[in-house]
Amino acid sequence: QVTGPSGEVMNAVVLLEKTPFQEEKISELLKKHMKLELQMRNDIYSTYHLYPPPELSELKATVVYPATEKHLQKYLRQEVHLVRETWEDYRNITLPFIQSQSFSIQWVYNILEKKAEADRIIHENPDPCNGFVLVPDFKWNQNQLDDLYLIALVHRRDIKSLRDLTAEHLPLLRNVLQEGKEAVVKRFGVPGSQLRIYLHYQPSYYHLHVHFTALSYDAPGSSVERAHLLADVIDNLAMDAAYYQKRALTFPLRADEPLLKRFQEAG
Numbered sequence: 001q002v003t004g005p006s007g008e009v010m011n012a013v014v015l016l017e018k019t020p021f022q023e024e025k026i027s028e029l030l031k032k033h034m035k036l037e038l039q040m041r042n043d044i045y046s047t048y049h050l051y052p053p054p055e056l057s058e059l060k061a062t063v064v065y066p067a068t069e070k071h072l073q074k075y076l077r078q079e080v081h082l083v084r085e086t087w088e089d090y091r092n093i094t095l096p097f098i099q100s101q102s103f104s105i106q107w108v109y110n111i112l113e114k115k116a117e118a119d120r121i122i123h124e125n126p127d128p129c130n131g132f133v134l135v136p137d138f139k140w141n142q143n144q145l146d147d148l149y150l151i152a153l154v155h156r157r158d159i160k161s162l163r164d165l166t167a168e169h170l171p172l173l174r175n176v177l178q179e180g181k182e183a184v185v186k187r188f189g190v191p192g193s194q195l196r197i198y199l200h201y202q203p204s205y206y207h208l209h210v211h212f213t214a215l216s217y218d219a220p221g222s223s224v225e226r227a228h229l230l231a232d233v234i235d236n237l238a239m240d241a242a243y244y245q246k247r248a249l250t251f252p253l254r255a256d257e258p259l260l261k262r263f264q265e266a267g
């Protein structure tokens, strides 16, 4: 909790993460004269506490301020449960819930309108219907490719999530897949065969976006209960235009998310 400008108490979320090692800095780390405390020694084995100088001990800090109740929920560690949502459940439970919520997607519009992160854009297809913007996700500090994480935000504003997709969106989705891969290999040298390109269901932000992560990186949210590979989504829609308005979808919800309560109440 933080005291705001006029004395009111506001919530903030501060996320601290240790970033992966940068390979080229390891030798520096070992060469520099550094505080080293022996922890234990046994035969040929020994362990130490090593205290690197500030320039080699960076932490990544993400701040959300002021944070809403939903932000606090999102980042608090909690028990999770799987929900299996039929199309009828989506229409009767999930959709009205999403519409009653106001989780702002202003940050997405800021990127699309070049009001924020404009200098970070990796690729843009400016077509209002079939175009998108590719930017580094704020989970990635871009210092090393090990945890490469980019996000493609589509220009059109009428697609909330996977559930809204139909065959009408195939040209858009194919652009994201094709141009996204080309842009990543061109800028970062990572080929499409080493990228995990997927959508989340449920997403946190209801404006269609696609995640691009390094295949070797065990990215948060890349597990089977949440991630849908874009290539599979495209194939499903090509086979059946209304695929995502028919099938049931499974997703995890944290124990005290109001949506879980609605599913439980509906039995």
Ligand code: M7G
Binding pocket: 107, 117, 135, 136, 137, 138, 139, 151, 200, 202, 203, 204, 205, 206, 209, 221
């Ligand atoms: P999601 O699937 O809706 O939610 O993905 P998740 O956060 O539960 O995965 C939204 C993605 O957008 C996440 O990967 C976030 O890290 C990323 N993201 C969120 N915000 C607020 C920003 C932002 O301001 N800038 C950028 N570049 N990425 C963001």
